[in-house]
Amino acid sequence: MKLLDWAIVIAYLTYVIWDGIRMTKHSGSKEGYFLANRSLPWWAVGLSVMATQLSAITLVGTTGQAYTDGMRFIQFYYGLPFAMIILCVTVVPFFHRAQVFTAYEYLEKRFDVKVRTLTSFFFLISRGLGVGTIISAPSIVLSIVFGWNLIFTIFAIGMSTTVYTVFGGVQAVTWTDVKQMFIIFFGMGVCLLIILWSFPAGVSVADGLYLAGSLGKLDTVDTSFNLQEKYTIWSGLIGGLFLMLGYFGCDQSQVQRFLTAKSVDEGRTSLLMSAFLKIPMQFFILLIGVLVFVFYQFTAPPIVFNVHEVAKAEQNPQFQVIQQNYQNAFNERREAAIKFSTESTEFRQNYIEADKKFNAHRKEALKFVRETSDAKFNDVNYVFPTFVLQHMPMGVIGLIIAAIFAAAMSSIAAELNALATATTIDFYRRLFKPEATDRHYVAVGRISTFIWGIFACIVAIFATNLGSLIEVVNKFGSFFYGSLLGVFVLAFIVKRARARGAFFGLLFGIASVWIASLYTNIEFLWFNVIGCLVTVLFGYLISLTVKGEDLPADAQ
């Protein structure tokens, strides 16, 4: 990194922290600190909704996943627009008119305090762990780029975000999200253009896409109905629908976004913004990963992207043989790629065979590096940052690092703010101090934000060894979201549902997901469906055993 790159990153960090802290003046009251006085316009809330979901993992993990696995991951988002419609019809108007601070507040009105506390507790667990993985992604990038100690990097990112969230509350979160989204779009747009300009003479964008397409890297619709296949149109439309309903409708980090909107209409419009933009945006990010793959058809990619671990393996003479074989396989594939791109499609099969051979050598190298390494790592997460560092020009490196920072900080800030809101409103105010001044609750909110920031950093240290980061976060979510959604389905739709049913239904739902993950090969998106259905079924059946218990009047 050159001086200009440093200047861009430092300028970005300084501006965002200053911009967040100056929102302190709007955050004196409980309503202002946690809900921005319900005064924000739809476009700001909409961008904040998207920024919260688009974390650094989306940039680093998804581009890496597109490089290795192609665009199949896009199917994960196919259920999102339908989930948004369902939420606009049900949850948005309901929560807005109920004037609640958290989604779980309603569950006490509908059921009892135990159900509210349990759901809020599971939210705290799942998001507390989730935010840790969100911090670890950019920390990996920085630890590679600067050669910093990973633990120091984790605390540097996590705590800088914590600082402005502590002071500015939800106002700081939303308005910094808006600016961060522009930085992300700009950074990734510039990155895309530079990759396209980096193709060798005579190889067009279409040629590059044909190369990727011939290896199945552009597959975006898999119609096979296989529960053991991670990404299919069905797992996206059904499993993804349940996950998105749970995430946007029952997760405080998203519910809090649309609770800050001026009105029901503005809240709906903010969610529909994601319904229109999310799939195209994800396509754009995955396309960058695929184009990085095309770029590396003509320029030798690192044998393993985690260059730090490669350096250790290089001391072994056996690895030099592997490297030589890898280089030969790359040369062969490059020739096949050039022939396929510039001469004739008859060379397609040669290219596919050459790619298979190349991948076999890369696998062998990866296995060797893993065996000689004392640390567990997933090479997918190192693809994009290593590419940026080695092939982007001065200034653009800084811009992309700033974009990765922006993506990370926008998500971390929203999560910390939501964790603090649930802690303050659902636990502290409800269970310990129901009658206190606004100033007192804001102070508790600030302390909670700080403590959650520390907790998330500690989780991040362990999350760096858990595999592909994007999947780690989604897996964490899938363990809880389906079951949480089930409780809200019981609350909204099942009139006969009672507190005991909701409470034990939730526990059964989470247990069923846990059992499914241990004893079956079902892919994690389906956990959301299992969790929700088991919770509703058991919740209903257990409710039937409750007699003579009427619903509270205000929950009708």
Next chain:
Amino acid sequence: MEKEQEIIEEKPNSFWRRVYFAVIVFTFIVITALWAFSRYFS
């Protein structure tokens, strides 16, 4: 007062039904376009 006025001016359900329908149509078009994109380059 201003806020009350905004709540009163909520758009009718018929408007939202048209918007939801547009989202569904748009999503099907996008998925179809992605499928066509994959097929074209494979």
